[in-house]
Amino acid sequence: MRKALIAGNWKMFKTEEEAVLFTEELARRVADVQDREILICPPSLYIYPVVHALVDSSVMVGVQNIFWEDQGAFTGEISAPMARSTGARFAVIGHSERRQYFAETDDTVNKRLMACLKASLTPIVCVGESLEEREAGRTLDVVGSQLGKGLKGVSAKDAPHLVIAYEPVWAIGTGKTATPQLAQEVHAFIRSVLKGIFGEKPALAIRILYGGSVKPDNIDDLMAQADIDGALVGGASLDAASFERIIRYKG
Ligand code: PEP
Numbered sequence: 003m004r005k006a007l008i009a010g011n012w013k014m015f016k017t018e019e020e021a022v023l024f025t026e027e028l029a030r031r032v033a034d035v036q037d038r039e040i041l042i043c044p045p046s047l048y049i050y051p052v053v054h055a056l057v058d059s060s061v062m063v064g065v066q067n068i069f070w071e072d073q074g075a076f077t078g079e080i081s082a083p084m085a086r087s088t089g090a091r092f093a094v095i096g097h098s099e100r101r102q103y104f105a106e107t108d109d110t111v112n113k114r115l116m117a118c119l120k121a122s123l124t125p126i127v128c129v130g131e132s133l134e135e136r137e138a139g140r141t142l143d144v145v146g147s148q149l150g151k152g153l154k155g156v157s158a159k160d161a162p163h164l165v166i167a168y169e170p171v172w173a174i175g176t177g178k179t180a181t182p183q184l185a186q187e188v189h190a191f192i193r194s195v196l197k198g199i200f201g202e203k204p205a206l207a208i209r210i211l212y213g214g215s216v217k218p219d220n221i222d223d224l225m226a227q228a229d230i231d232g233a234l235v236g237g238a239s240l241d242a243a244s245f246e247r248i249i250r251y252k253g
Contacts (some may be wrong), residue, residue, distance in 0.1 A: 004209050006225065007165065007232035008249045009041040009126065010092060010239025011066060011213075021048040024053050024242060029059035031246045038232075040249055041092055042239070045160035046080050053089035064092030067100060068123070070113035082114075082121035092208070093126045094234070096152060098171045108151035115152060119160050126165040126211065126234065127152055129192070133172035141170075142191050149195050161204035165190055165211060167234040174216025175236055182223040182230075185212045218247035225251045 016024065021044050032040055046053050053063050069079035085093060089214040095118065096111035111127065118125040129148040131141045145168070156164065168188050173180050180188075196205035212224050213234030224230050238244045240244050 004207065004231045006251075007041060007211060008036040008251075009064065009092070009094075009167075009211065009232065009234045010043060010245055011097070011234055011236050012042065012044045012240060013066070013099070014045060015240055016044065016048070016192060019156040021045075022051050024240075025052050025055040025061075027242045028245065029061055031055055031242060032061065032249055033059065035249060038081040038249065043094055046085070047090040049090050062091045063089060064094065064124075064126070065090045065136050066094045066097065068093045068095075068114055068117060070110070070117040072117070072121075079158045081236040082123045086121045086123050090123065092165070093118050094124055094128065094167075095125045096128045096148075098128060098130060098169060098174060102171075104155060108148055111148075111152040112154050115164075116155065116198065117166065119156070119163060124163055124165060126167050128167045128169050128213070128234070130171050130174075130214070136170065141188060144193055145175065145188060145192065149199070149245035153199060156199075158200040158204045161196070163202040164183055165209045165232075166196070167213050169194060169213035169234060175215070177215050179215040179217070179220050179224075179244060180212070182220075182227050185224060186227035186229060187217070189227065193229050216248060218244050221251040222253055225253045 038062045043066050046065050065085045068082045072081050089253040096112045100106040115125045131144040135144045207229035211234045212230050216233045216240050217233045
């Protein structure tokens with residue numbers, strides 16, 4: 003049985019004070035939640051104060067990106083061991099905004115993913131098609147290729163430590179959510195690709211999150227789908243009440 007994971011991606015929002023106040027409020031609101039995992043990914047600058055604000059909480063912390071080398075002359079970057087040493091447990095890898103604005107490719111996704119596994123940081127590997135690719139009927143080709151290249155070299159032994167996020171680019175921050183059926187179709191396809199790469203058992207242990215305009219009013223139907231094991235939430239994770247409602251999805 004895969005434990006659901008509800009992850010908040012704050013992107014480049016909040017000051018340090020806002021980050022800490024929000025975290026304390028969220029921890030209070032979800033203190034009784036035990037049957038699902040909760041993760042917040044603030045800007046890396048705030049990992050330490052946010053981890054500190056969560057000492058008595060089961061809410062976990064992740065980073066939004068890491069560089070693939072452990073250390074070196076890479077101005078402005080942070081590495082997987084550095085993120086791990088601050089208390090981060092997860093790293094978002096290959097988010098479409100990184101692919102779009104920072105030249106992230108499947109090859110660099112793969113390097114970052116390997117660095118995460120080496121540092122015991124759980125990678126959340128984002129895949130998803132653009133509107134143009136969907137309209138051209140290329141969704142499964144695009145997602146299959148992103149998975150094939152992005153997961154290259156990962157062993158079946160490491161597979162259960164992976165998290166995949168299906169995030170159709172046209173649904174991110176647009177208010178246009180994939181219908182639960184459409185999301186499930188791609189999630190089932192992702193599961194079949196994972197089975198092809200890792201074999202049946204490891205593939206069944208991998209959590210596949212849906213991301214793209216997840217809100218309190220659509221989370222229940224999304225989470226009712228067989229291969230949707232959680233959500234990667236952007237905008238709606240910035241408000242404690244709406245993120246709490248998403249965490250408390252019914253089902
Ligand atoms: C995201 O940032 O990964 C995301 C899905 O954003 P939003 O929920 O705002 O669409």
